[in-house]
Amino acid sequence: MGTHNLEELFQNKIDLEIKIEPKNWMPEAYRKTNIRQISQHAHSEIVGMLPEGNWISRAPSLKRKAILIAKVQDEAGHGLYLYAAAETLGQSREQMFNDLHSGKAKYSSIFNYPTLTWADMGAIGWLVDGAAIMNQVMLTRTSYGPYARAMVRICKEESFHQRQGFESLWVLSKGSEEQRALCQDAINRWWWPALMMFGPIDSESTNSDMSMKWKIKRKTNDELRQQFVDMIAEQVKLLGMTLPDPNLRWNEARKHYDFGEINWDEFWQVVKGNGPCNKERLEARKKAWEQGAWVREAAQAYANKQRTRNKAA
Ligand code: BYC
Numbered sequence: 671m672g673t674h675n676l677e678e679l680f681q682n683k684i685d686l687e688i689k690i691e692p693k694n695w696m697p698e699a700y701r702k703t704n705i706r707q708i709s710q711h712a713h714s715e716i717v718g719m720l721p722e723g724n725w726i727s728r729a730p731s732l733k734r735k736a737i738l739i740a741k742v743q744d745e746a747g748h749g750l751y752l753y754a755a756a757e758t759l760g761q762s763r764e765q766m767f768n769d770l771h772s773g774k775a776k777y778s779s780i781f782n783y784p785t786l787t788w789a790d791m792g793a794i795g796w797l798v799d800g801a802a803i804m805n806q807v808m809l810t811r812t813s814y815g816p817y818a819r820a821m822v823r824i825c826k827e828e829s830f831h832q833r834q835g836f837e838s839l840w841v842l843s844k845g846s847e848e849q850r851a852l853c854q855d856a857i858n859r860w861w862w863p864a865l866m867m868f869g870p871i872d873s874e875s876t877n878s879d880m881s882m883k884w885k886i887k888r889k890t891n892d893e894l895r896q897q898f899v900d901m902i903a904e905q906v907k908l909l910g911m912t913l914p915d916p917n918l919r920w921n922e923a924r925k926h927y928d929f930g931e932i933n934w935d936e937f938w939q940v941v942k943g944n945g946p947c948n949k950e951r952l953e954a955r956k957k958a959w960e961q962g963a964w965v966r967e968a969a970q971a972y973a974n975k976q977r978t979r980n981k982a983a
């Protein structure tokens with residue numbers, strides 16, 4: 671069968687909502703774009719452990735510490751499911767790590783901002799995980815089977831992450847003047863970077879057209895960002911806090927909140943590696959990789975020994 675017919679059959683399957691599985695024929699560009707997105711997503715989970723890991727030893731109570739450890743561990747698990755999903759497309763895990771460490775592969779811009787106070791743990795849970803879920807719920811229906819299935823479990827865990835973040839800020843928002851100020855300051859610093867997580871505006875989004883046609887993405891960057899603004903603009907009222915945007919207001923005609931201009935120059939600087947913590951984050955990942963070499967070697971030696979024993983038996 672010619673490539674043209676194969677492409678037509680492939681698109682028909684997508685249109686009929688039939689999942690694409692690892693051994694099915696797929697256009698090379700579909701494979702590549704899934705490897706790109708899934709591996710970037712995996713890297714985001716792994717790098718995303720760093721800003722929060724920074725506060726595990728300083729959590730204000732045993733309860734908060736246990737919650738934070740559980741959340742950071744979940745993120746490691748999400749990274750692993752996603753690396754495994756990308757491997758089914760023929761990309762080796764080693765190559766993915768090399769691409770992260772060399773700076774070739776991207777990861778979410780959000781993790782290049784510092785976590786300055788305890789309130790940042792709440793703001794990350796509420797806003798960063800909140801933005802992540804908004805995007806990931808749609809990905810439970812993405813067309814590539816292994817990615818969609820990984821997302822189902824990830825979304826369940828992410829909703830716990832968001833809840834705990836909101837609850838942590840809720841407690842601060844009902845506390846002393848100083849605690850309220852910490853809460854507001856964290857919201858002020860995380861709001862705009864959280865909006866940037868959804869990616870560039872649709873007209874600048876190079877991958878969206880094909881990803882929408884192939885149902886890898888089911889909603890555009892701007893649609894999801896608007897959904898997120900509408901949700902958070904209501905939730906912030908419960909905290910008695912404000913969002914740092916003088917242009918945020920309900921638009922009755924659109925039935926959505928209008929919001930101010932995102933600083934796209936800042937976004938692209940962060941994506942290009944010039945954000946406040948880009949260098950620190952990559953250094954931390956490279957160091958962890960180097961320091962973990964003996965574990966990988968020991969695991970390999972053990973596997974080899976088992977194989978030899980099994981052959982002999
Ligand atoms: N940061 O054509 P576009 C989490 C890049 S972590 C950096 O719209 P696409 C969590 C984009 O890659 C959440 N780069 O791209 C973990 C592209 O460059 P390339 C992570 C960005 O792929 C721990 C270029 O800009 N979630 O859950 O159609 C704690 C043009 O963009 C960003 C995912 O990864 C960005 N924010 O759409 C807490 C979800 N935005 O690759 C939480 C899966 C864009 O062509 N990914 N770029 O060189 C996606 O859904 C899509 O990849 C995106 C971007 C919506 C992010």
